[in-house]
Amino acid sequence: MSYKDKKFRIVGKPMPRHDAWEKVLGNTSYAGDHEIPGMLHVKALRSAHAAARLIAIDTSAAEALEGVEAVLTAKDVPHNETVTKFGQTHTVGGFEGLYRVLADKKVRFYGEAVAIVAAETPEICDEALKLIKVEYEKLEGVYDPAEALKPGAYLVGEDESNLVCQYKIRKGDVTDGFSRADVIVENTFTVPQVDHAYMETECGTAWMGEDGIITIRASTQVIEHFRGIAEVLGLPQNKVRVIAPMVGGGFGGKEDITVETYLALVVYKTGRPCSMVWTREESLICHGKRHAYKMHYKTGVTKDGKLVAQQVDILSDAGAYVYLSPWILLYSTVKAVGPYDVETVKVDSRTVLTNNTFASANRGFGGAQVCFGYERQMDEAARAIGMDPLEFRRRNYLHQGDAMATGRILENAVETEATGIKVMEMLGEKTVSDKPNIVIGQGMASSMMSYGRMTFLHDTSRSYVSIELDGSVVVRCGVQDIGCGQTSSLASIAAEVLGVDMEDVTVFFGDTSLTPLAGTTTATRMLYMSGNATLKAAKAIRDNLLDKASKHLAVPVAELDLVNHQLVVESAPERNMELEQLVKLCASDGVELFNLAQFNAPAREFMDFTSGQGQVFADFTFGSHAIEVAVDTDTGRAEILKYVACYDAGQAVNKLSAEGQIEGGAVYGLGYGAMEGIQYDRGKTLNPDFATYLIPTSMDVPEIETDMIESGGGLGPFGAKGLGEPSSVPSAPAFVNAVCDAIGKSINDLPATPEAILKALES
């Protein structure tokens, strides 16, 4: 039994993760746990206005306070205006979104950093912040993207328009499509801004080495921001180093720079080490959110359940700075009709600046919003023609070999239909209510979500693998581990290929000076990209080992394998050899026992933006969720009786981890569906703590039953697909579809809180 025949020893089995022990013993040092002797503490002065002109900032009193080392404003930043970068190894043109390290000229959102203070203690920082005098001229601002688009609207930035960008997709002629429809269903859906609400807020430390290198050790999904940080400071890129220790949750919220530039700036200005830890309030107010969308769906269907036309209009609130808004909107646009084959399609989308907190990446990257749109719409259309929702979907699911609305052919495994059938089977017969005020409903949702970055980014990942003289294995890979098993899966892959156990593998990760750059931990790309790079490197070593053994024993390579620390000679087991012995043999003969491999994702040119035709993503993960709810018609409370989810994981690398991703994703999405939403009063966040910004507790969520199909048809190692983002996308529509089924009314706005459900009942 070995990797050779794809009869894995490790891959695909449920295994405890290799990072779990240190975490449960309390040994893992997160970014905020690090202390450096003599370090300064850094805090930000944050704007109390969402829109204002900055007239003057007087820092003299703060600077005079004993224990204050530096007070810095925009004028102290060498390159204060910079552009959001993806941090990847290749240059990308277009859509470069300006952002400022510290506010200058104008304040654009409530909580924007206006100045930073570095002092001996956090308490002195607080004192100093109070002593900074800022003169603002309040401006009216604009808080609604539709308003922001009107001629003469308040301008958020310095440009002539608040429009950031727009896309379109055209497939056939929708007018013709609608004319062939028996029924046309039209709905407007709104989804709010939400927060990532990771348990660890943004934090990090930084210091200057004796070699003059500035090192930032931060909670981040992107160590390759060292390039952007260097640019802000005007330093060569090789003078800035970023380390990402284990991250206490990311979900996209640590994809953009958070504390890094502030820390680097303080080191650059003072030469002293420093630390910055954001409060929960700062985290909820000041870092990028998931975009609020307003979506209009118009769908034409025939009586026998065929989708003949779909017209989608998307308006996205980018908030105060561009950040990743254009890319996120592109994701939404390409996925706007979901995993369905629609005869004619017309999608128009726009993203617009407002004076709300800026929005950026959040698990799903634009996929979650449109999934709520298309999956609610599928249920509404099914209802309009009196067809069972699953049956209706089955008549329209895309299959392998079909073309998406963008013309892109889905050449890999597409198991959406199988997951849809499976979840409804798992959900079973609808429970019968025994109380007059309790109504029961069932709902489902399917989704397609890409894994891996957009193909025109020419994405790459590198990994270095070596085998030591005692047979233990080292992986060096610049991944950021944000808790989904990013490093553990690399250990599984290396162990499988080299015939050792997971415990025999050490993974060094997340350090731009020591680990080969592996790109961002975003876009559900780590297993796919770094898994492939690690597999490639481990295979190269395996080949060297087997080649040497073959010569040494005069046995063909085909008869050799590496299993359980042994070289196995299948035809003559008595000639088996300890792995350690083989490694030593190789070492003494100068056989290379290390390999640095690069995996290149399939690359394409930009899609054609005039028609929206072309390829944007390498591949997709398909799956479905289904939910049964009991709604109390007196209180609007929706209790989930059953929650099931099924995905084509391609090939699970660690079953336990893969299940954990699906369960965690389901609940993350359920928060979106049932309870979460940043509330604003003219740009001011009204719910900046966990007492008012509610996320699911163990009491809010049901038992979650998961199932996996393993088609082997993914682009990742051993045919794996990605689960991180895909698992969270269909929860909200599945939940709301179940509620609507129960109450016989439509709910088209998130979150579907008990109040919203009551309101729908009364309508």
Added chain:
Amino acid sequence: MSINITITLNGKKKTLAVAPTQSLLSALRNNAKAKEVKDGCSDGDCGACTVLMDGKAVNSCLVLAPAADGSEIVTVKGLGTAEAPSAVQESFVNSGAIQCGYCTAGMVISATAFLNENPDPTRTEIREGLSGNLCRCTGYQKIIDAVANAAKKNHSQGE
């Protein structure tokens, strides 16, 4: 102005100079360098800072450090070691209950205190028992599994 408090931290006596308004969480992290105790909100809303204080699970961010004078504090590091982990720690690892791990220290302490009170709980009781501890990664499913498995194991050992 600071005052000296003496606590027993994971079996070791410690004297800490704390401010009158300093939280126990801050005293543990900043004075005693017990960095395994996590800060998720400083506000009593998340449970990341949970420690055992004289055997009871408390949100250490809500306890004033001076009020902890003379008490016995146990953090996740005091529950077990790599050689001798506690049943709950072992169960968290084997059940896949740990993703980013940021909630884990508080979660494991709450679970330990909960099982001490209720050694044979139903899954619903476990959910209630852990409802003060937020986890954003796992969806709680495998955490509930972990506590249920630890209870089962305690049980079969007791029999």
